[in-house]
Amino acid sequence: MKQTIRLEQFERADIRSALAKMNRGIERESLRITSEGQLATTMHPAALGATLTHPLITTDYAEALMEFITPVSTSITTTLAQLRDVHRFTYQHIGDEYLWPLSMPCYLNATSDIRLAQFGKSHVGRMKTVYRQGLTHRYGAVMQTISGVHFNWSVSDELWPLLAAEEGRENNADYRSERYFGLIRNFKRWAWVIPYLFGASPVLCKSFLKHSSADLDFHELSSGMVYVPHSTSLRMSDLGYTNKEQAALKITYNSLDDYVDGLRRAVFTRSEQFADIGVQTGDKWQQLNANILQIENEFYSPIRPKRVADSGETPTQALERGGIQYIEVRALDVNPFSEVGITAEQMRFLDLFLLFCLFTESPELSIECQQATEKNVNKVVLRGREPGLTLMDEAGEYSVQERLAHLFAEMAKIADVLEAESSAYHRALQSFAPAISNPDATFSAKLLRMYEEASKIFQHVGMRFAVEYRDRLKNSGYEFYTEADFQKMAAQSLAEQAEIEAQDKGSFGxxxxxxxxxALDKKKRA
Structure with a gap:
């Protein structure tokens, strides 16, 4: 289905003005590594604060898997300055360790080196660690060391009443959720574009395969690295986060009620496969429960509808209460050509791409059509740079290159109406346009060429980037925050964690x- 933008939607000056005020936030994951390029086995430095409560610095699955978070901002410049500052402060407190600049992990000696993230003694902190223990039993520890970048995005609150009035609708939570689900369905139709352009994990360390049963067409470089010839994002392949039981859930994105019901059902449906793991032996917990999903966050999707949850709320309860507040794009590999894993050009491209998804027609997706979109993504992550590659949609087979050219032309129309920022958006499109007809211009092709060259001289590309980025950020000053700001946040987070621990009552069970x-309670929509 070749979708086109209706430009009459942007004729009003107030709509064009509100359109440009998008909200963004970044979550960037990165492994701490030793100077020898191996996974760090040290604990999260106390000087960085408490991972349970710090607003900007936490950990994901492993104690060594850092996660850096930026506050919501309407400025790309501000967001990237904040992200660089978080990296700067972190580098001041991790000794001689480095931050790994790639999505696929560094050299992994043994799974015992992968220490589960710890969040203190409170019940909520222990719940986070037990959840990760469950992920280990269900999917293996190595898979959980893969890192990515999450892009959180919403249009401005100013835009919704204008759009609702144009459609003769009431600007309420139901209307906004309906529009965001339209965006999500279109994102799924076009999701293959993200790994094609920005996939940056065509190569990985052979040590990873010792712990994986994936049957892929690996070729070996003399440096001990392996690659799949035309792949773009092995992170998004079966090497990454997969759950065969999740594939059978048939969670749809046609309405908020359907989405919430499907996700909640998975959290309360017993899995015979996971029941074999066991849940609790004495005081030792293997997982939170034996259901298809331990909690809602275990469900993998390249895009999620989100709302900031109140204390004690689950993600779906927050959505029920207030509808969709923003969306989270989870399909991005870490960009190895950026010291913080993402660039301003990528963010501008994503702005245009998400606006395209929001403002083009978005029919409901049947389960069969949704599965077809997932097959397209799987095809691109493994064969994206293959000459003459074709994909399928409701209308039949289409060429990757032809469909990309159409998408870029439509996104250029949106760039035209972003007025003050128009030239910056056009430059972002132009920077990625060569990849439309030339797969060698994609991130994955560039990275693979670097590894092929490096293998001839036994120079490790990932380590070279890690050293360069550490030196660059450590030797430059703060741009948005100060050292005192970070010290205050660290101290406050430690105090908040201690307060949570002091308030705990009863047993963990x-x-x-x-x-x-x-979590079973339904919340009334505001």
Whole structure:
């Protein structure tokens, strides 16, 4: 289905003005590594603060898997300055360690080196660690060391009443959720574009395969690295986060109620496969429960509808209460050509891409059509740079190059109406346009060429980037925050964690039982 933008939607000056005020936030994951390029086995430095409560610095699955978070901002310049500052402060407190600049992990000696992230002694902190223990049993520890970048995005609050009035609709949570689900369905139709352009994991360390059963067409470089010839993002392949039981859930994106019901059903449906793991032996917990999903966050999708949850709320309860507030794009590999894993040009491209998804017609997606979009993504992550590659949609087979050219032309129309920022958006499109007809211009092709060259001289590309980025950021000053700001945030986070721990009552088992009991409650829409 070749979708086109209706430019009459942007004729009003107030709509064009509101359109440009997009909200963005970044979550960037990165492994701490030793100077020898191996996974760090040290604990999260206390000087960085408490991972349970720090607003900007936490950990993901592993104690060594850092996660850096930026506040919501309407300025790309501000967001990237904040992200660089978080990296700068981190580098001041990790000794001689480095931050790994690639999505696929560094050299992995043994799974015992991968220490689960710790969040303190509180019930909520322990729940986070037990959840990660469950992920280990379900999918293996190595898969959880893969890192990515999440792009959080929403249009401005000013835009919604204008759009609703144009359509003769009431500007309420139901209307906004309906529009965001339209965006999500179109994103799924076009999701293959992200790994094609920005996939940056065609190559990985052979040590990873010791812990994986994936049957892919690997070729070996003399440096001990392996690659799949035309792949773009092995992170998004079966090497990454897969769950065969999740594939059978048939969670749809046609309405908020359908999405919430499908996700909640998975959290409360027992899995025979995961039941074999066991849940609890004495005081030792293997996982939070034996259901298809331990909690809602275990469900993998390249895009999620989101709302900031109140204390004690689950993600779906937050959505029920207030509708979709923003969307989270989870399909991005870490960009190895940026010291913080993403660039302003990528963010501008994503702005245009998401606006295209929001403002083009978006029919409901049947389960069969949704599965077809997922097959397109799987095809591109493994064969994206293959000459003459074709994909399928509701209308039949189409060429990757032809469809990309159409998409870029439509996105250029949106760039035209972004007025003050128009030239910057056009430059971003132009910077990625060579990849339309030339797969060698994609991130994955550039990275693979670097590894092929490096293998001849036994120079490790990832380590070279890690050293360069550490030196660059450590030797430059703060741009948005100050050292004092970070010290204050660290101290405050430690105090907040201590307060949470002091307020705990009852046993951990009772806490979990109460959590899952209230998770069944439906919230009334505001």
């Amino acid at each position: 009772d806490f979990l039982a109460a959590y899952f009991e209230q």
